[in-house]
Amino acid sequence: MAVCIAVIAKENYPLYIRSVPIQNELKFHYTVHTSLDVVEEKISAVGKAMADQRELYLGLLYPTEDYKVYGYVTNSKVKFVIVVDSSNTSLRDNEIRSMFRKLHNSFTDVMCNPFYNPGDTIQSKAFDSMVSAMMVQVS
């Protein structure tokens, strides 16, 4: 479904980023990095007062000719970015939301692992296979 899934730390460095196909990796890195601009814009637009009941799902960050980039931010300011192929029109907003929810749950599991050092890149196999499951259906 997704062509690229990224988890970005509060400080904006990537904790996890995976994309298919592998040849476009660089392009996706640039795309995800640039999308942080919009994430930040959306977060600050919500304002501090609303921070408590803020919607985590940020929606479509921006469309490009080839991809649609969606964002999600946890309460601890960890960002999730999902990039979907523009030609993949079967994906609805709800499905994107549920992908983010899955991602968030799995990320929470990673954080709960006492051997995981918060701030390190994510190397959890469980997380990886969950991400694979979200991406594999493209091909």
Place this chain on the structure above:
Amino acid sequence: MMEPQEEKPIIYTMENKPIVTCAGDQTLFTSLYTHLAQQLPREPMEWRRSYGRAPKMIHLEANFVQFKEELLPKEGNKTLLTFPFLHIYWTDCCDTEVYKASVRDDMMRWQGNLRLHGSADWVIVVVETSDAKKKNKTNILPRSSLVDKIRNDFCNKQNDRCVVLSDPLKDSSRSQESWSAFLLKLRTLLLMSFTQNLGRFEDDMRTLREKRNQPGWSFCDYFMVQEELAFVFEMLQQFEDALVQYDELDALFTQYVLNFGAGDGANWLGSFCSPVKSWTGLLLRQPIDMEKRDGIQRGQASLLELRSYLFCRQCTLLIFLQRPWEVTQRALELLQNCVQELCLLEVSMLEGALDCWVFLSCLEVLHRIEGCCDQAQLEANVSHTVGLWAYATDKLKSLGYMCGLVSEKGPLSLELNRTVDLLAGLGDEKPETVHSLQSPYKKLKEALSSVEAFERHYLELSHAAVEMYRAIGRMRSALLVGKSLAEFYMRKGDPEQAEGFLQDALRSYVSEGWSIPVTHTRKQMAECQKLLGRTENYLQTSALLAGDANLTNEERIHFCQEILTFANQSTDSKAQKVALSMSLFAQLTQLQFRPATATVHSGAALQVELCLRSLMPVAVPLEQLSVSVHLNLEQGGTNGKTRGPQRRPYPGTVLFPLDNSSGMPPSAAGPSLELEEIQDRSPSDPRTLNSAGIVCKNTHLVMRRHDSSPSPDTPNLLSPVPVVVDDGAQILMSGDVTLLPGNNSIVFSVPSQEPGTYTLRQLCATVGQVQFVLPHISPLVQYEVYSQEPQLTVEPLTDQLLAGLPQRAKVRLQTGHYTVKKGDALQLTNMDTMAILSTSSCPATILNSTAERVGESVLSVQSSEKVTSISLPPTPPYHTLEFQLEVLCVIPSGPDRPGNQRLTNGEIRHRPRSYSHPDNHMTAINQRISIDCPWSIYSTTISLTFYIPFKAKHSLLSAGDKKYIQVCLQNVSDMNFHLMDQRLTEKHQESSLELQSLNTKAQQLVCSQQSVYCLWDVRWKEDMALCLQCVFSASFSAASEEVSAFKPYHYEFQLERVTPLNLMKLGRCTA
């Protein structure tokens, strides 16, 4: 006044109003028209809608036209715009005769026509003037009667279809009332007509839409129908509703395209799949693009044309609704969507044509928005327009690359042909923009015309996009555009311009820890720096790339080779070497001292093992690897005071935290904690610990806010910082080292001649012309070289020395910096009370500084009465010489006596101080030995403490006339003794007493903490003296010793006032 009627009404202007026909008395209507047209829209009416749509307040206007039969819609006509919504019949007839003669027939005809066309929206207006009444007095009927008649004739139960307007041209309250009632009626009827006719139209439209899956259904036909509805809403100023119509059409079309993509094709879509021949872009300067509309009507529009037309209409309506920012947002979506749709429908198109279309469209939208907003509004909404700017920039760039406009040589003929083809598809400029200097059409045409023009336009757009992104704080987007600019400059062979953009981008990626973009940008940077001849920077970048795990091995080897090639240029050896940061090249992971204490005496060997992890992909031969060492004399141990070598422990192994260059950025990770254990000891007793804890030594770094100033490490990775090569004191060198990829171990011998604290400061690896310098080794790596004065100690070999028995003491000589030469001897001067039991020779052991036994020797001992001379074997410095001495301390026989003895060397004899041992109440005696050493003119005085193993008590016992002396001897030591030969004598041999022993003669065992009582029968030979001075003596030997060498023990005591009276009274008791 009547609107001039043409054959075809002009409908496609925004001045359209719903049509209302007027029949009957035209002159009458003409006289009322102005007032009517003015008053009708003055007050809003509530329009209740069907299908649960929210009611709206609406200002009604109308276009009053003369009634003609042709105006009535024919059967099956779907036009709404020309649809007459209301028919009015005007009459001011008040004469029944006239009415019957002509007016009625006219009305009949009019009504017949209407009925024929199924139009039920009509009203008859009877204008009543008081003048008219006066004129024709004869046939006057009451006004109401004529109206009644008309109602009777025409309004079949619809009495409201006939309205009376009284004195319309007079300014009276009656007239006003009449007008407002009339207007209200008119509005109500108009709305009724709208509701009814639009409702019917919508129903028809829906029916048509439901047939969309039937063969022969045409989207274009349907489009025209629904657009009609949109037009009407627009005419009624209901832009929102009009927009909804277009949005529905948009969605319907989109769905069809998607279904087509999913394999469910509709026939009518075929016309949209035909190859695109024209890519003129959006045209938003007219509210309606008739040319394209005609195309759609004829079913010949291409996908781009349909989309363009649809968007043009949506744009017009959105601008009416004052939502210009929605236009830009929708435009971006539209353009991107069109690209996808063309791809989905597999529409064939000249390569680059779509880029032209998108480029033109972006600029057109921006132009349109600029036209309807002021500068302040535009600036406040850059975030809505910047996307289009960037998109246009992007498209122009790809056009430029495609047409060979971005190269140093200019376009090839193939590329020129492509340009011509692309320009052909643009057609001629539309008349609307011919006179505008900056039209998108002109811009594109010019940009594609020459390399220079392209560059100008491209740079203009790019810089505009960068500026806008910066203005709204989208720094990352700005950087990406900047990077794309850099690529452009590189292609143009202008690396100077590119450098800045690349630097900005690289800095951002590094600081945010995006390793793959970092690697990519760095590669571009390397290329740029190489072209610019920035040797140092290039080498730095190459080093970084050579160690970059994101690159393939071949790439890494390439960059490593670049460094080595430069390094081996031996052209001018005088040239300044290029100093680069070590961190690019290798990481110092560990430093290990041997010995691990990192503390040696001066001159001792100390080695340090460096563990360097080379980041290079291949083995790198180093000319030399050097460590600069700084000596701090301040703490040197040469100032006479002997200091313990282990005063402050230095870590023998220093581990250096590894920065995981591929992981998080240095700024985010923060410095690692430097922790140290602290112990707070009581000042009075160093054995007591008050508190212990752990402190962080670098809180100022750890606690620093992360978001403040960029980490100092960051620029380090971008451009070379001046690495100051410390040409300070001592340098350790190791030549011809080859660093293999991965961990390497290099051992240095560090200098240790001068005492002091040495700090390893810098590490420098030299590869030909290149030096890799680690300017600061952190955490601090230090070792200490100490110098020590010779030290002599004498310690008991056992827990405690016992007086009266030969005891062994260990003499330890730490040579320190002194070398014991052959012939050196120790002169021991002892007191009378403590003898050194000399043997002619005694074995000695020599230990080195790490307490390893290195030699043994036999000392020759010569002793005279008071002086013992021990000749020492030659011993190197910082060694320890150990041997044992046997000493014997005489037990003093009684209470202390004042003495005036001097040591044989003239030193005043200190009285042996007696005190009790704290644990077992043994009496202690301090004895001193004065030792003259060859290295000093001063004598060393050593104090030894002996303990007296016994305690004696005496008592005089009486029994009748007999008297006894009892001596109790207590063994207070921990040893067992044999005791024999107890005797009691008078001190001065006066023989005034006869003492008869009542004790056993045999040897007795006195165990630890036990007592022996001895008893003597006392008889006086003479008169009883008042004072008796006696000496108790006994021989003892340690029970553990096999050969008992008995030593004497004396106890002197004095019995005073031994009165017979007392004796008489005492009872007899036995021992």
